[in-house]
Amino acid sequence: MYKKIILAFKFSSACRSALEKAIQLAIENDAELFIFHALDYRLKEMDQQDPELIKITQQMEQKFESEIKPNLTDFPNFQFG
Numbered sequence: 001m002y003k004k005i006i007l008a009f010k011f012s013s014a015c016r017s018a019l020e021k022a023i024q025l026a027i028e029n030d031a032e033l034f035i036f037h038a039l040d041y042r043l044k045e046m047d048q049q050d051p052e053l054i055k056i057t058q059q060m061e062q063k064f065e066s067e068i069k070p071n072l073t074d075f076p077n078f079q080f081g
Helices: 015-027 041-045 051-072
Strands: 003-011 031-035 078-080
Touching: 003 015, 015 031, 031 051, 051 078
Parallel strands: 003 031, 031 078
Antiparallel strands: none
16 A cells, blocks of 8 residues: 655654554555654754754764664664655
């Protein structure tokens, strides 16, 4: 039924619950899961090369690697961005 599932993620408890459901749906449908971090909308005005935006992005990636990715070892068909 689904080939791709996209999830906006902000590290909240509600988003963690949504991630569990998205993983379940992806497994049931043999679908690819794309998880993207939904940054604060005010950051969209910043230049992509702004050091502060780069720092925020790196912190988000590190948080994903340490807190979320270890829970995805049984589900390798995902991307994070």
